[in-house]
Amino acid sequence: MGSGIVVTEASQPALHHLVTDVVRWLDLPVTPVRLTLEPEIAAGFDARRTRQLSIGLPLLACLNVAEVRALVGHELTLLHRPDARQVIKTLGRRQQAILDEEYEDGRARRRVGTVRRKLDPLAAEVQHRADGAAITAAGGREPAARAFALASLVQDEYVDFLVESGIPPYALRLFEAGISDLDDGWRRVVRRGTAESLWDEEAAALLATVHPRLAEAMTALGAGPLPVAEAARPVPVTPLTVREQRRLVRELRAIDALKIVRWTTFQEAPAGWWRRRAAKKTKGVRADVAAVLGREPVDDVEAIQVIHDRAPELTTLVFDVPVEEVTGDDGPHPSQLWLLENHLLRRGWRLEHPAVRGVLVAPDGRRVDGYEVLRADPTTVRDLLG
Numbered sequence: 001m002g003s004g005i006v007v008t009e010a011s012q013p014a015l016h017h018l019v020t021d022v023v024r025w026l027d028l029p030v031t032p033v034r035l036t037l038e039p040e041i042a043a044g045f046d047a048r049r050t051r052q053l054s055i056g057l058p059l060l061a062c063l064n065v066a067e068v069r070a071l072v073g074h075e076l077t078l079l080h081r082p083d084a085r086q087v088i089k090t091l092g093r094r095q096q097a098i099l100d101e102e103y104e105d106g107r108a109r110r111r112v113g114t115v116r117r118k119l120d121p122l123a124a125e126v127q128h129r130a131d132g133a134a135i136t137a138a139g140g141r142e143p144a145a146r147a148f149a150l151a152s153l154v155q156d157e158y159v160d161f162l163v164e165s166g167i168p169p170y171a172l173r174l175f176e177a178g179i180s181d182l183d184d185g186w187r188r189v190v191r192r193g194t195a196e197s198l199w200d201e202e203a204a205a206l207l208a209t210v211h212p213r214l215a216e217a218m219t220a221l222g223a224g225p226l227p228v229a230e231a232a233r234p235v236p237v238t239p240l241t242v243r244e245q246r247r248l249v250r251e252l253r254a255i256d257a258l259k260i261v262r263w264t265t266f267q268e269a270p271a272g273w274w275r276r277r278a279a280k281k282t283k284g285v286r287a288d289v290a291a292v293l294g295r296e297p298v299d300d301v302e303a304i305q306v307i308h309d310r311a312p313e314l315t316t317l318v319f320d321v322p323v324e325e326v327t328g329d330d331g332p333h334p335s336q337l338w339l340l341e342n343h344l345l346r347r348g349w350r351l352e353h354p355a356v357r358g359v360l361v362a363p364d365g366r367r368v369d370g371y372e373v374l375r376a377d378p379t380t381v382r383d384l385l386g
Contacts, residue, residue, distance in 0.1 A: 003046065003251065004034030004054055005244050014236040015055065018065065022072045022137045028080050035240075037182060037252040039158035040151065041071040043079035043088060051079050057183045057237065057248075058158045059151060061190050064233040066138045067147035073137025074144075077130045087126050094119040095210050102206060124212065131213035145217035148207055149199065149226055157194055157228045161186055164277075165266075165355040178261040180245045182252070185266050185355030191230045192356055199226035266354045274354045278342035285335040288314055300343045301382050304336045304374070332374035340370045343385050 009016045012035065019033050032052040039058040046052050053075055060068065081087055097116035101109055134144040165185055179185070204222025208215035240248070246263060255261060289303045290296050292313050297303040307314060311333060337358040341351070344360050352359040358370030373380055 004036040005240065005248065007033040007035055007055070012238050014238075015060075018069060018235055019053070019055075019072055022069055022076065025137060026073055026076065026133050028076050031076060031079065035248070037248045039155045041068070041075055043075040043084070045085065051084065053079065058186055059154055060231075060235050060237055061183075061187045062154050062228055062231055063147060063150055063235075064143075064231045065235055066140075066143040067150060067231075068235050070134040070138035070144040070147035071151060074130045074134040077133035078126065081126075087122070090119055090122055091126060094123045098206060098209050127211060128213055131211050135213070141214055141217040142220075145207075145211070145214045145221055146226075148211055148214065149204070149218065149221055150228070152203070152207060153197070153199055153226065153228050156198060158186065161189055161355075164357060165189065175262045176255055176259050178246065178249050178253070178255065178263050179266060179269065180242060180249055180263050181265045182249055183240075183245065185353070187230070188353055188356050190228055192359070194228045197225045197227045269354065271350060274351055275342075275345045278338060278345050281335075281338040282342040285338055288318055288335075291317055299385075300339045301378075301385050304339050304381055305378055307333050307336050307339075308374075332371050336374050337370045340373065340381070340385070344368075 005011075007016055007019070015035075016033070019031070023030060032046075032050065034052060034054050036054050036056050037058065038054065038056040040054070040056050041059055042054050042056075044052060044054060053072065055068075055072070059071070063071070078084060078087055078091070094116060097112045097119065100112040101116060104112060131144070134147065135141050138144040138147060162182075199222070201219075201222040204218050208218040211218065246261070249255075250257070250261070285307075286297065286303060289306050292310055293306060297306060314335075334357075341358055341360065344362075345351070348363050349360045351357075352361050352367065359367070360370065361367050368384065373384055
C-alpha cells in the first residue's frame, strides 16, 4: 500500500470529518488517513507498522457519502482488532478462494475449496462484526451492500481505464513518461458513464458469499443494473496540487523516486500517442472480424456492422466460450468504438479529451459522440465515415 497524501482537517475537511464521525460512531481509536490513486478503501500498515486507512480517489468519484462511510467503518473495524494483520490477510485469501472456486474446475477447484473451508470459520466471525460496522456507519444494509458492490465494479473499471487511457507503453523513450492528471481523467470517464455494467446476479451472489450479513441486500441489488457513474452526493475533495498529483501517480505506477519523469497531462500529451493507441486497438479487432467473415472486411463500416450483427460469434472466438453461454447486449460494443475512433483520428479529427474514448471533434469544430452514432441506424455510421 503506497504512502499516499496525509488527510487532515485543513487539507481535506469533508473527508476528515467523515472519517472522524465514523470513528466516533463506532467508538474506535483515531487513525491516520491517506489519499491514494488506488481504487480501494483499505486498512493496512505503513513501513513503521503503524495502522492507517488508505482512501482511493477513484472510489470517491463514484460512491456517495453513505457508501464511503460503510467502507470506512468496515475497514477501521478490521484495522483495530488485536490480530489485524492476520485477519486482513485471511480475508484476502478467502475472497480470492471464493473467486477461484467460481471460475476454476477439476482439481484446481477442489484445492481452492479446501482452502476456503479452512478459512471460513475465522472469516465468518470477522466479517459479521465488520459488516455490522459498515451497516451502522452507512445507516442501513442497502447502502452498505451498494458500497461493496460499487467498490468491486470500480476496481475492474479503473484497471481498464489505466490500460485504455494511461500512457501508451510504445510512447516511452529514454525517460519515464507520466500523466499527472489521472484522477481528473477518471472523473471525466465516470461522468460520461461507462459503456456497460459488469454487475449481474452472479456478481451479486459472489459478493453475498463474501459478506453474508449483507446477503439479502446484495441479492436484491443483483436484480438490476449497477453502472459505474459519477456519484450523486460524493464526498467533496479539495483539489490536489500538481506536486501531490505527481507523487500519487509515482506511487500508483511504482516509479522509483530517483527516476526522471517527463510529466504531461492528457490534453498536453502528443496527439500521436492517442493515434497509435487507437491503431493498436483496432489491429486486433479487424483480425477478429476477418476470422468470423473468412476474409478481410471491405471497410470500417462493414467491420462495425459485423460486430453488431455477429457479436456472439466474436465473443466465442475471442474468449473461447460456448456460444450458448454468451448473453446478448444491444448496446454499442467497445471494439466498434475503437474502429470509429481510429478511422476519424486518421482523417484529422481529435479526441475532445483523451481519457474519454469516442468523443471526437472534427477539424471544422463539429463534435460527435461515438456511442450516440453507433446507437443510430447504420446509415449514420456510413455517412460519418464516408
